[in-house]
Amino acid sequence: MAQPHTTTQRLGDRSLAARLDAINEFDREPVSEDRLQGPGDFIGLYAGEHVAGTEFVIGPLFVAHGVAAADLLMGLLVGNLLAVLSWAFLCAPIAVRTRLNQYWHLRKIAGPTLLFVYNIVNALMFCFLAGSMISVAATAVGIPFDMPMPGLDDLYPNSVAWVVTVLLVGGVVTLLAILGFERIAHFSKVASPWLLLVFVACAFAALPMLGVTSLGDFWAAANERIWTGVPIEGRVRFTFWHVLFFAWFANMAMHIGMADLTILRYARKWQYGFASAFGMYLGHYVAWVASGILVAVAIQEAGDVAPGPIAYLGAGVAGLLAVLIAGWTTANPTIYRAGLAMQTITPNWKRWKVTLAVGGVTTIAALFPALIMRLLDFVALYGLILMPMGAVIFADFWILPKLGLRSNYAEWKKLVVSWPAAAAWLVTLGACWLLNATLGWQIFFLGLPGWFIATGIFVGLSLMQQRSAGQTRVAESPTPTVP
């Protein structure tokens, strides 16, 4: 099979694709047997990655959306289970068979130019995601200075102090990202067990403020004072289905969207995809429930509902430290990833300059509290935008060979753009927009029909493309390694 770099040069599209390839150069080969990792590594990785600064925001937003206690607990139980199954049955089996990261895998299917566009969109999403984490950290830094906190309805900066604090936090985070990504990544791993316990401790210490002093009191307080079923004004009321689909698709870009091919390609067995359960049930269950309890206390005491103040209610200064560390350590790798993708459009810039520019964009985004106060919508949008390419990868790997079509057709034909993949991406997003605009389907529910639309379009158009080119031979397996 031709090396992608060579293909790129032949295509005469060197400027974009060659830049992108150069950045990912070190990662182009399938992972070798000696570099495979055991289940413990994946448990630690997933548990750490999903106990992040944004957990301090998502739990409170469920409360703001007036979800009922039973709906929340059951919705999270089932939604997180579906997320785990998506990692285990959709993403991991492809990851362990190809052993390629998402970049090189998608390149073979979509072609280098389409991949370039996808990468830039991905980078912009990363900037906004990192921005929300900087906002979260800023709410902790601002407390000692009596900074007015953004409220649940704030979309724009609400004070000069907020602007100054975000600029300072964004500046420091960017500077640290420039100085040493690896050390912060390690620090993040060290912090994650402690962070999880801070969430648990905050919840237990705050429960007496809601009148809960024994486990027997919890259910009544949960229904009457925390997840009451009554949304705050201007928010849509969340049902069991909202919670289920949000929990399932909060990381849609990672499992159904296949971004975690990059991680799971190191797994010895596809079953390691189930390790994601540790991230889902610790971060997206325990931490969301805990931060929901904290915001209920804040609302009862007419206090601020931003992450910093609610963590302070539960754990004092240690809570502030947790918000700051959680925001910072998760913003850092996100800025790094965005920088990698952005480097393709600024090939002559040194790494630090790209990181600085990305940090600047991220910090400006962080100025707007809308990013955290509308985080549920943003997270859903982020996943939805990137999901169709995951459906394309799935269909290319499993469905095309069964139809007698060739997988990795763009690479084989040396195409710079796979138009079935491009159409699957754009038409799916257009169709989802139509479902939203005409039928009023909320964004949380668009991922599932979107996946089927993307898969159908890609398979149908691939059939047309390959049949019209006379390519009806049985496809070769793209998978050299089957564990």
Place this chain on the structure above:
Amino acid sequence: MKVLWKVLSIAGLALTVVPSLLVFAGSLPWRTHATLMLIGAAAWFATAPLWMQSSRAKRKSA
């Protein structure tokens, strides 16, 4: 030495979570819990990187 760091790390985690359970049970004031959590954080971050780092280095050299 590594055993000592690990013991101190675990003590740090215990100081992070156990006081909150005592607050919940009504046998510890909230303020004491907040102070103990801070001490626990200091203990964890001062000691955990030492043995976590060395485990990592050990794996590399293996």
